[in-house]
Amino acid sequence: MNLEQYEALHTRAGWVEREDVGRLWIRGQDRRSYLHSLLTNDIEGLSAGTGTYAALLTPQGRMVTDMHVFERGDAVLMTVPRSLAPSIRERLEQFVFSEDVQVEDVTSATVQIGLYGPGAADVRNAIPAELTQVVMAADEFGLPGFEVIASREHEAALIDAFAHGGAVPVGAETVDVCRVEAGIPRFLIDMRDDTIPLEAGIEDRAISLTKGCYPGQEIIIRVLHRGSGRVARRLVKVGLAAGSRIPRAGAALHAQERAIGSVTSAAESPAFGRPVALGYVHRDFAEPGTAVDVLFDDGSRAAGEVLSR
DSSP, rough: OOOOHHHHHHSSSSSEETTEEEEEESSSSTTTHHTTBBBSOTTTTTOOOOOEEEEEEEETEEEEEEEEEEEEESEEEEEEEEEGGHHHHHHHTTTTTSSSOOEEEEEEEEEEEEEEEETTTHHTTTTTGHHHGGEEEEEETTOOEEEEEEEEEHHHHHHHHHTTOOOEEEOOOHHHHHHHHOOOOBTTTTTTTTTHHHHTHOOOHHSSSOOOOOOOHHHIIIIISSSSSOOEEEEEEEEEOTOOOOOOTTTTEEEEEEEEEEEEEEEEEEEEEEEEEEEEEGGGGSSTTOOOEOTTTTTTEEEEEEEOO
């Protein structure tokens, strides 16, 4: 992590190339109602220029992917993990029957740049409108900001506009430190195809409890209402003792001399002054303040505690 870049994100503005993100356009008169029937959040209620966070689930309530959905007025933009974009496009097309819906993968034809920090809004307002296809508010890293999507041919001009506005380039590793500090899970790292959204704690952002049916809804509602939201494991943020090594993904978490889970993400945190990790633990050990140990491959341990869930 670059400390100067980290400070820029917290005091001014920084931009980061989102090479890890894929982009799909969903067009047609039925686009919103169609997506509304498939995704966990309210898509029909989106007006032009608004967006939401959502997930696509299996009938068993497991995650296929998470996504950000933005209604531009003439089409819906969906952003998903880049490696999944082709399979998500195919999956969406499988459910199109008589609806007026077209799905296009535009990942290679477009660029996406994240613009984050307290000065991001001022930089965003200085970007010429003709350079962008979509500018959507975002908080993927626990920072105020925007995701800017443009034609690939406008990438250089867009970066020049960022620089003119005072934003500095930052690396993916630096923004990921901010993400871990904020406790925000990332799909394919902290969430996978065996994850139920409630385990990852994304239900408040990703799930509407008032919309109609979607694949996996029965499982979600059953857990929320019959099980009072109790799941077997919960994603938590763990703070390690200052000076500890940064654990690898998969490192075991122990409490009371028993295995209770494992680490999914970790980083050295300037904000906390010590390493911070995300990981799943048994629900009985998910309360803030719970003492945990992180086990390293060489058999050594680092003491820590649950900071939040």
